[in-house]
Amino acid sequence: MSSTPPSRPVVVITGASSGIGAALATRLAHTHHLVLVARRAEALRALAGQLGSPDIVTMAADVTVRSEVEDVVETTLSRFSRLDIWVNNVGRGITRAPSQLTDADIDDMMQVNVKSALYGMQAVLPHFRLVGRGHVINVSSMLGRVPMATFRSAYSASKHFLNALTANMRAEVQETHPDIQFSLVSPGVVRTEFGRNALHGGPDSHTLPNSQSAEEVAEVIAQVIADRRADVYTRSGMAEMAVGYLRELGRDP
Structure with a gap:
């Protein structure tokens, strides 16, 4: 292990080979x-080559496997002697109506969208507690607030789960370590390959209305790294949409 930690913060980005992860790395x-x-x-090596920094570490790992996530933490600390920010960015969609969901569909959504984030949070937490500070950023979805696409039903459910899990982790950890944030x-x-890579296929995200670029989302995440806000939407009006959805549910029939 290096005796002198680097002065710049160290960030781990999962799902970094394309899409939002690659845009955030850039x-x-x-x-x-x-x-x-x-x-x-x-793909990771190609991205690192494009970025041109000698201090970029690439790791081929499956973050749905707990031991491989733990290896990422160990390797990062061995290389840099510090770890400041962990971005859980791995995710997968699904195209299937709720009435047609199978056990395998639910298992896949939970493994990729929830367990990968849980493994990251749990693996990095001992180091954050040791140093008294740290930041986990979990990339969720507007569908985790407003389940407005029935064909993404299990994906929406997994992101609702992730939202609750993140909030509960934040509340637990900040009782004793208020400088450890979970955002x-x-x-x-x-506009990524999310739609094309969805379980059972699905519409191309590039063709859907009201879309954002990965670079726009990466800019929001960079802002969250700087200001450590707990809960952030990537476009104006989205928070109001979520509040409106809850209000509508609470109205008398």
């Missing part, structure tokens, strides 16, 4: 030391 490359994690080793970032439709 946004932070000149201000943070990066540990880029994904299953596709060649949620909720995008809407983002």
